[in-house]
Amino acid sequence: MNAQAKVLQNNYQKEAHWITAIKPHAELIAALLSGVLILAGWLLDKNGVHTTAVAIYVLAFVIGGFAKAKEGIEDTIADKELNVEMLMIFAAIGSAIIGYWTEGAILIFIFSLSGALETYTMNKSQKEISSLMEIQPEEAWLVRDGKEAKVHVSTLEIGDLILVKPGERIPSDGKISKGQTTIDEAAITGESLPVSKQRDGEVFAGTVNITGSIYVEVTKLASETLFQKIIQLVQSAQSEKSPSQLFIEKFEGVYVKAVLAGVGLMMFLPHFVLGWSWTETFYRAMVLLVVASPCALVASIMPATLSAISNGARHGILFKGGIHLESLSNLKAVAFDKTGTLTQGKPEVTDIIVRNDLSTTELLSAVASIESQSNHPLAQAVVRFAQEKNAPYYAPDHLEDVAGWGVQGAVGGKQWKIGKADFVGREDALSFSEGMAYELAGDGKTTVFVKDDHGIAAIIALKDLIREDTQHALELLHQEGIYTIMLTGDNKTTAKAIAKEARLDAFIAECLPEQKVDHLKKLINDHQTVAMVGDGINDAPALATANIGIAMGEGSDVALETADIVLMKNDLPKIAEAIRLSKKMKRIVKQNVIFSIAVIMLLIISNFLQVLDLPFGVIGHEGSTILVILNGLRLLKS
Template sequence: MMKRTTIQLWCEKYGEALAAAGTLIFILLALVTGTVSEIWSVSFYLLAYVSGGWLKLKDGIVTLVRDKDLDVNLLMIAAAVGAASIGYWSEGAVLIFIFALSGALETFTMNRSSRDISALMELKPEHANVLRNGEEVNVPVEELQIGDLILVRPGERIPADGMITEGSSAVNQASITGESLPVDKVRGDEVFAGTVNGQGVLYVEVTQSSDSTLFSKIIRLVQEAQSEMPKSQRFIEKFERIYAKVIILATLALIFVPFLLFGVLWEDVFYRAMVFLVVASPCALVASIMPATLSAISNSARKGMLFKGGAHLDHISRIKVIAFDKTGTLTKGELSVTDVVPYAGLCEHELLQATAALETLSTHPIAKAIVQKADACRSEDDFDDAWMRPTDYQALTGLGIAARMGGMRWRVGKPKFIMPADEENDVHGVVRSLQQQGKTVIVVQREEEIAGIIALQDRIRPQAKVMVQQLKRIGIQVAMLTGDQEQTAAAIAKEADIELVFAELMPEDKLDIVKKLKAQYGEVAMVGDGVNDAPALAAASVGIAMGATGSDAALETADMVLMNDDLDNIKHAILLGRRTQSIVKQNIIFASVVISALIITNFVFGVPLPLGVVGHEGSTILVILNGLRLLKS
């Protein structure tokens, strides 16, 4: 297959928009020159027909030749030509313009959604450092084979799924699991492609080929989920083709049956048939949806809600359940110190400052949170003494740190690192109580005695609980999906007043749960911010991404983006979608009634073409004005 040129790609992207703009310009020129020269006016109308109609005519012919079927493209062209054939050039040109404009808007939406997995692909590792015959070789990830030994340096992205054979480190798996903290990895642990190595050097044995990695599966899940055509779209396509066939056949019947069987004059039957073709054209029906949808999209954009297409407004109006990712969505995605419990004669301030001094040399998120908290509480004369400078510093991956400070030996780390598991005392009870609240707990030891406990937690967003209550009031069920452990998930869910909680999830698990929720409740929205949320966002009826903190993959995959991460806008988006659908239904009913009335009247009494045009164009203008009301809602 030949590679498409830049000009071809540019035409595919902007061709229909230019065609619609050209049609409008030629219509205006025809109106201006109409008072001077009829020839010039007709010439400009012909150019308007060609400008706006040739792409649709081509599509209609392709459908006719390839599928042996008629579609709405040929119907609209026939209606426009029919209007022109009886001298109503302007009406036909306006019909062409409206149709060309709708095509341009559809193309724009498709171009936006076609980039859905581009950000995912950018995160996919391209090269790996492989150890072969004692030498390090840099190769493309596609050339990796199962059993290869790869070297991953600190800060590098792990290029393949595998098992650690040597080394230890904290690995940031947020892109895969959504966990809020890096996970400590040691020899024998599994690692995934696309995750980021922390401070240690890892030797990893490849266990999956490049096209079988978990990261590659995420990309495929997004593609598969987005390839599923909604039922409403299939119905619309089927309806358009049936409608086109009926109108074309009816027009032909109106022309030839009276002329051949009843001897009616050709001029009379052709005139009445062309009137029928004009009044039966679905201009008002088309205008019933697009102006209202565009008005709602413009309205939502001003309030920080970006819809990527009009169909998503329809879907969000029917939402029954909204599933939220936890980390970075319901929560801020940043650890903060929540509890400081001192022992051994220390006060809270002394414990916090001493622990921060020990953690200053660490880059772990827990250490950063403690140092940040200590800095916020520090006074000008706090602890500048030499005894607050640690020496003999050791970082024990997966456990904690050890150092000497002030002539004493200190250790900071996980409870299992500091306290024997076979002992039971008051400190164990405090640790368990904090862990049951979903908090991350570290213990500080000075010499042989416990100096204190510090607990940290990812804070819930201030508006999350109010937002959940508002959604429940308008009849929406709320669920939470997270890769974090059950205790942490349960604590956050309780604080946010969420009953449906799903924890310890991988990306494919989130996708499965979204599908189950859709089967159980109906339309489901998914709100997320990470790469790991992308498959679920794509599979949901409406995928909603956090615009300020969301990953590129989430932003590209989502159907709607909260530009300022304001969760309150989710309720406004649902209500706006409901109001949009209400107005669309009003327009469709009104347009259908007018078209039906004109068609029936034309059959029974005969409608003069000017009256038919007034009825047709008037109904179109009225439904557009009704849709524009959404600009101020």
């Protein structure tokens, strides 16, 4: 490729990139350009250049109204019903017909600007499905006749044997036919601690094999795995329209029909019934079309909503659309995921009980020396604890990882075993320190036993601790009359302990993603409006199913994309703040709607009594629009 061709190619790529960058904002740019043209037209008209001003107004009409006119025409053809977009276009054209170009252009500008801002705010690109698909492995090691071959997961059949190596994601649902390992199932169950799996253990696609190589017998086709069900649940939940959206669509059709019917009657009946001249009849019909346009009604909601959204964003609450903010005011119950939402998302050492002849530092040095060679979350938690206590640790003399049970090794010529009760001797482990293990387990803690040459040396208890602000956040929700419940993949003992500590109203343990969806549907049936708060991939179906999905800002990309509201700083008390903001917005919107309808009715009646001229009609109509906008903007200072 010669130099000139390269330059042309680079210029083309830059131009294509520029077009791609501005395309999502094209509607907003067009609306703002329309506003600039209106200002220019108004200045020219004021200086007596009327013909040029009209030409500029026409250009403002075309640029500002194109997107809404196109949307209105397409929807009208598709639904076989006129809509508010078409009514606004008719009102603007009606204003132009009787010579009020500025008023018509302003109508177009306000409506196009509100539509552009609504599009920009609410229509986020739907990335959660692609994010999920990135986690689902595309290839698998198929084992046939003792030979391994890499194949696409879609070719796997039930009964096939696949090899999953350490660090790889499991490509299909199945059961272990050979080998032992530890699996991170957070993507499916939300469980913060990896789970040990042995022969005949069930494994799920998308989960991570941490320690050992395993052979898995495929039990489900790629299209029927639990991971695929998560994707399908998200798609299904997002395709359903909310009751508020259905109501708005129904109201829009009725409103447009009523206004157009009124204008149609106004163009003929007064001439024949009241004896008005044709000029007066047409004039009054055009005034009606202008004053009855829903500009003030649209402005009653959008500026208030955008102000509340801006307010929330300024305080770390990201709303993905006004409908979600509005729904918060009706919230009756909140369901929480546990791991990473109510809790910190990683285990921490909470208790260490050491045999009398050992010091805590000596014990921690030996245990950390061995555990420092492991990447298991429990081992890492113990090492962090040893570092906090300034306990020195070194490379072990010998180390053996016993998959599914624990680890054993030698430090300074002394043998140590660290792991489950059965690994170190169940009877001795459970009776150590007067059966302290039972009490620790009752508090929802995971126990790790340490054994040396003289028997059980210590019990180390670990727990996924609740966030510092969890109790305060739940207290604020209770003050708002909100019912709180936790849905978690953890066992009942752990769930009960967390629920008690956090002061939740209820909890449901051992939930898979599809079960969380079922429980949420029951909650919605009982409480009408329910929010789900989560941070993991496994929470995506529940976030999409709930009336309002709330994601933690530090959570997975899938949770962030699926949720309707994001807490950018993982600040749980912000949920109650968002509810209060929603209730205030609802009050302001109600005030605006009542006021705008009252003004429209007054203008319509005044027009019919022939006491209202078009300039005053536009002033009244646009004045009411400005007032409701200013009232909505009060939410910026809340």
